Amino acid sequence: MDRDKLKELLESVAAGNTSTASALERLRALPFEDIGFAKVDHHRDLRQGHPEAIFGAGKTPEQIVQIMARMREKGSNILVTRCSSDAVASIVADFPDAQYHEAARAVTLVTTPMQQREGYIAIVCAGTSDLPVAEEAAVTCEFNGNAVKRVYDVGVAGLHRLLGQHETLTKANTIVVCAGMEGALPSVVGGLVDVPVIAVPTSVGYGANFGGLSALLTMLNSCATGIAVVNIDNGFGAGMLASMINRIAGTAR
Amino acid sequence: MDRDKLKELLESVAAGNTSTASALERLRALPFEDIGFAKVDHHRDLRQGHPEAIFGAGKTPEQIVQIMARMREKGSNILVTRCSSDAVASIVADFPDAQYHEAARAVTLVTTPMQQREGYIAIVCAGTSDLPVAEEAAVTCEFNGNAVKRVYDVGVAGLHRLLGQHETLTKANTIVVCAGMEGALPSVVGGLVDVPVIAVPTSVGYGANFGGLSALLTMLNSCATGIAVVNIDNGFGAGMLASMINRIAGTAR
Amino acid sequence: MDRDKLKELLESVAAGNTSTASALERLRALPFEDIGFAKVDHHRDLRQGHPEAIFGAGKTPEQIVQIMARMREKGSNILVTRCSSDAVASIVADFPDAQYHEAARAVTLVTTPMQQREGYIAIVCAGTSDLPVAEEAAVTCEFNGNAVKRVYDVGVAGLHRLLGQHETLTKANTIVVCAGMEGALPSVVGGLVDVPVIAVPTSVGYGANFGGLSALLTMLNSCATGIAVVNIDNGFGAGMLASMINRIAGTAR
Amino acid sequence: MDRDKLKELLESVAAGNTSTASALERLRALPFEDIGFAKVDHHRDLRQGHPEAIFGAGKTPEQIVQIMARMREKGSNILVTRCSSDAVASIVADFPDAQYHEAARAVTLVTTPMQQREGYIAIVCAGTSDLPVAEEAAVTCEFNGNAVKRVYDVGVAGLHRLLGQHETLTKANTIVVCAGMEGALPSVVGGLVDVPVIAVPTSVGYGANFGGLSALLTMLNSCATGIAVVNIDNGFGAGMLASMINRIAGTAR
Amino acid sequence: MDRDKLKELLESVAAGNTSTASALERLRALPFEDIGFAKVDHHRDLRQGHPEAIFGAGKTPEQIVQIMARMREKGSNILVTRCSSDAVASIVADFPDAQYHEAARAVTLVTTPMQQREGYIAIVCAGTSDLPVAEEAAVTCEFNGNAVKRVYDVGVAGLHRLLGQHETLTKANTIVVCAGMEGALPSVVGGLVDVPVIAVPTSVGYGANFGGLSALLTMLNSCATGIAVVNIDNGFGAGMLASMINRIAGTAR
């Protein structure tokens, strides 16, 4: 029941066509769905081309294609993450205008491009192995209408490369930093800038990295201020969070 | 070596009083400190009343008072977190204009009040036991010049209280959510709003909460988008991150 | 806004005293709280003497007494768990009709006794050290109007004592089993009966019990069917769950 | 030694054909097996068509088929869980009347249908990835003679869908809730109803979900009352526990 | 129901005073307890002076003294482990013939000394901090009638001291080895002898020893053969296991 129907019901009561008892019953029976829908409406339905995301891992190519078809009918822009090569083949066959982002293991299908925001998001990563996570974050940001500047391959062991990108970092509205192994990079970046740093631990490494746990704990215990941590390898989540922060920024600084 | 000294050195070279070899040597010997100071300078020294924070836990009252004295000489506004009652007594004795925030276990000493920003930060917590962490976040936000709206005692088991504060949540620039035990509150809040939610796991609970680990994992694995996680009980870190995000927002939405 | 107020509002619309626009606004502004309260109402407010529980750990005696005073005004029956001796002293001083259950570390204050249900709940524990948790469960069950049969000190190392209580176990509507150390007792009980067994791991033990983790994992991995696990030392939660199951049972079997 | 043999022995003693010493010896030699069997008898053998379950994982198709053959001879209804496609092929070839439940990865072979109970069990799950676990629970419930209502795809991020099923939830005798990632759904459901909620953590997710640990800890630490937790991905165990609870309920509420 | 009562019942049946139906009923009603007691009887009641142990930790002095009084009435020899100094004072006051073993934090009260066995058990420990655990094992062994040879302060860092005790080790029937920190001593001892080595990890150490976890894992992963591991700090359990093994040995080797 959306806002219109709610209004209609109240008018019907006002007109004497519906008893208060009956209205009470209807209101009690379906209340949350109405209000819930209203919220969704506000956030997503008000404009065409709103974005939708599909987590591709653990879904068959057929399932992904079916979900995409339903979404496209609603006019949504679509982002598929964690795509297997089989899934990519199926998608491209069914949606020739879909775009495959290989390094990010992602596909986008854009009907109505998002309006570009001012300002940009910096995406930083330590090593080439962290690249798939960093690119997932970057593609997510771009898909949501944000400009992105990539600062890759700047691990703490070669601090000079990071420091050489000082200006790019300090002028961003927010920075996503992906790092595996010891995961120290967000702390160092956080010490250089005064904007929020979104730290993404990656599962890159071996032995006592315990699948990304070492980098995760490092980031949670950072002594730098302004560090926001997301789940291990969660480039998509970091990109969404960065998009929200960048949307808040009225103007580029 | 600060900016003035660097300029002086270059002028001395220009004047022929210092050889290039000798200048090169001096620059190589101390380069990072100079530039480092420059950075700090830019961020903090350019205006009076810049804020400084002291982590009070594990410091004696004497140590805290000494550090405060040094900071005050520089004209800094000061925030002391995790204050024991002994520390509070010592601080108030030496700094009569210090303000004690009992629920937050924090003290502030403000020389030059920060300029108030437009917009506000919402601070949400589940139960009364989470209050010290929530208040540490709230005091940190206020100390940094942000307006705060408190939404307390709204656990997921009594969802109606949370939903009743719907408008307060959706109009905030960012929301800090503190929760212990199962830590599900940030996911629920994240499903209601489209601004960044800063999730603070607290150590509240017992048994298989493992000192806050359960809430921490819950928050890292949230299926809602826009969730930024900080360390267990880290109200200060959440407050600093919220302040950075609120500063980015040019205007209240 | 409770059910009466909602009805009143609708009647006011029907009477033409409130415009549909204004009613819509009021309904949208507070919708969830209304419905929430309605739910709470249904569950709790419809009859006098409804029960309320306070988790005493980490609350001062003053806080506990204040909360109790507010609850009593509403006519609630009150259960306070995890009471320190200081808290007990304060409570008894202010509420002379409160009853202290020493072994359970709990206090009850009953205004209108719950109607007793048919059938009973069996509470089983392995050793005397598990007794506080078992008694917390037992007192919780009794407070909620259930008959309880205690089967204590029946660890797996002395299986004969447990088996001697066979009939008491098989005739219960549900059984709460508390065990620390290796926590094997619920598996054994679960193999003897065909009613739900609520397994409560306790933190009793040392070394590789890791504060109850060993018993918790044992119970989660039980090869017996019908085992429901709750948090470590959570006698209250087990008692509430048992009460719900016993309430479902229409008649004693 | 079954009940008949025990009676026979006693009659032989009564008739003077067996000395008490000799009877004592025989009773001491085999006592547990006798009594054990008696118990099993009471629970299972008294009626035809009693159900038996086989955990299919880690068993070869041949092993499964052999066990099924032995069970069918006893007239048992049979449930096989965690079936590989190879196992399904073998089973269907040998038992043409077996029914394959693809989504649940389970096979049932029903000789004498269970009598249907009044009332129903609700099965809730958050996302499509949790479906195999939810279906395993649902099939287990149905196999044991329970009506089931499925409430799928109602994650906490889209609360309105869950709330729209409010009535289905509140009228169930018990509810099974399957959720991976942060596992917050059982807490939310538990806040809406006053029947036992059986929480099944699933291994769905990645990174810091540590194979389902995050959801497990969330559920164990739930601040809602009436939450019963089972092992990660244990849909079968949840279904058995729900069946026991539903059997206790004399009538639908 | 003990053995005499069972015999009595059978005689009553034989005499025609009890019907077989009635006897069957009584046997079915209490069967396990009878047989259970029979077992206990066989192991413990057949001889005077059988040993009983009390785990003193978490028991009040009064509780310990009461349990001891009950045991003494049965003529048991008594061992109390993990005694606080308060408990010791109470025990000695009530039982003047009790013996306090300070290093082991244990008390023994021996009415009828156990018959000494041939052969001996070696107790080995690495450092002086492991001594309380080693002494608990030693006192337990002696209390159960075993000769003990102590080989203390022989850590792996000073291998020569251990090797100097080579003969004492190789002639023992079994060896208890207590070690904290890295816990490598059992592996080294196990490489020197061909009798069972009972490895007791101790919680001695700090940091990444995680309360004894490091030593525990070391011992479980030992590449030496014949290593039996018990719980962290479980000197009593090691002593009981060693006593069982030494009892099996018919003669000293």
Add this chain to the structure above:
Amino acid sequence: MDRDKLKELLESVAAGNTSTASALERLRALPFEDIGFAKVDHHRDLRQGHPEAIFGAGKTPEQIVQIMARMREKGSNILVTRCSSDAVASIVADFPDAQYHEAARAVTLVTTPMQQREGYIAIVCAGTSDLPVAEEAAVTCEFNGNAVKRVYDVGVAGLHRLLGQHETLTKANTIVVCAGMEGALPSVVGGLVDVPVIAVPTSVGYGANFGGLSALLTMLNSCATGIAVVNIDNGFGAGMLASMINRIAGTAR
């Protein structure tokens, strides 16, 4: 340097052919190896047909066959554990008299059979999935000259089957108990007998069994006495430990 060479050296000194200084030098240079070999000698070389074991996991068929060839030259009996089917094929091709134990995934090659000891070892396991571990233990025991009695498929959920084997258990010199999932079986067996129980946690199970951790912790925390724990899935280690204990037993009891 073996015993003969050592004797030879001393005779050479005695004969004046070697100076004491030179002998001292030679003794210091190689001392440990000599003595080490002496020890090995004592344990293994003194009789023909001494047993040797090869851990097959992670070795190529070629490596295994080469090691076996070298061992056979020394006249050793050989046990290969954790054999892949490829390894079995290679071994059988090269050593036609080798015997393959399929259920144990092991191969034995016996040149001179070990003398059979009196008494026997009982091997107990809970479910059919624990069988490979139990059989590895059984084959290891038999290979070392011990009689074995197998008591399989006696999980705690069907206690009557275990209790029906009471006599087999109580007459064994020691008992190996293999169990996965909750791992409670050793506690129950330990409560029935008074001989050492060797507990082998298996990795059987899923979810919160964490690869055998749950069973391991259960066994370490057992409240029964006389429980000796070995590594997860370590049937070989349990078999070796049982063999040592059985060797100590002079006579069957």
Add this chain to the structure above:
Amino acid sequence: MDRDKLKELLESVAAGNTSTASALERLRALPFEDIGFAKVDHHRDLRQGHPEAIFGAGKTPEQIVQIMARMREKGSNILVTRCSSDAVASIVADFPDAQYHEAARAVTLVTTPMQQREGYIAIVCAGTSDLPVAEEAAVTCEFNGNAVKRVYDVGVAGLHRLLGQHETLTKANTIVVCAGMEGALPSVVGGLVDVPVIAVPTSVGYGANFGGLSALLTMLNSCATGIAVVNIDNGFGAGMLASMINRIAGTAR
């Protein structure tokens, strides 16, 4: 900006061609990169044939070959670790002078051999399964110009083999010790020598070794002095650390 450019800038200031303000600006704009490069320069660029390492795991053969080509252009000596057989094939095809170290899973490509240092590094390992890690360390040491002495297959269970290599150990400048399972070997070696022992836990083992965690904790908790621990299976890191220590040693001792 490298050292030459910095000098040039200063000379330009000295010559009056660049204003101090402009120089200040340029220095502030790029400072870190300059100084960073200077550091790298100092460490690596000053001599031909400096070594570079590539972590081969997770890189495609093409990626490895491309990186090698770029490095060779700079005249670097190259070490590739963790090489798959595919990668080895590609490398050897493109760089016929590359040398494959099979046991170490590594490839070296040496243009200008490093000058050999005096003294040597001992590499010790417990079992043949630890060999790949030990060889990775050995090849890394040799690649960096160090002599290596291998002491393999000397586990603590056969102490005599280790002790027989006493002199080789005591004369080394540093010792790398690789061990899996219980990881006790570094403690034993550390007790024999007075040079730094670099302990490398390996993931060799099963069950409660938790992928090398057991050996890691053992080594961190070693009671021997002079133990330096690196990550699990990190033979390369151990080799680099050993090389640094050996470089410090001016002469062999």
Add this chain to the structure above:
Amino acid sequence: MDRDKLKELLESVAAGNTSTASALERLRALPFEDIGFAKVDHHRDLRQGHPEAIFGAGKTPEQIVQIMARMREKGSNILVTRCSSDAVASIVADFPDAQYHEAARAVTLVTTPMQQREGYIAIVCAGTSDLPVAEEAAVTCEFNGNAVKRVYDVGVAGLHRLLGQHETLTKANTIVVCAGMEGALPSVVGGLVDVPVIAVPTSVGYGANFGGLSALLTMLNSCATGIAVVNIDNGFGAGMLASMINRIAGTAR
């Protein structure tokens, strides 16, 4: 049996006073102790004033004083770590020439000062809370005859302070770096220098630092080369390792 006795025995054999058989017997009986003592002798007894260390934690003041008295008789220099204030009082009372190092919680008692080595060890720490660990390392180094340069309060969040000490770091023979919380400092230092960096994780921090685990994992996973990790808070171990490395260095670099 020391070297003299061994020589004596051989001479006795040479003189015909001892038969080879008897000598063989004596050599076999006590061999390890002899050789063991020889080793100890070589390392420690050959010179006066050799250092000895006592781990003070968990020892009573009386125990510490007694051990010190015995050590002093041998002429040893003594270092006591982890001293309680009670212990310090007792020590100073009995040994007036003992020196108390308050920040390090350590006492030294030097009879014959160690000869000072050339070159120095740098000790770095991040925050003032890490100071006790850093000072324990520093005092240990100095006690062993090494010069120390302290570089304190140089956390990664204020990189400029660290970089300002660049020269002190690069000229050290080895560097001890103590850091808690995220523990990133050793990675950063390791990227700046080419000498071994000894990383000491400290337990400083809260929440998800899990008592130092976060810093420990960070350091083990460092992507910088030349990082040697020791146990959490193990300043003494780091100091001993640094001393060994500095001793290897023939000359200052």
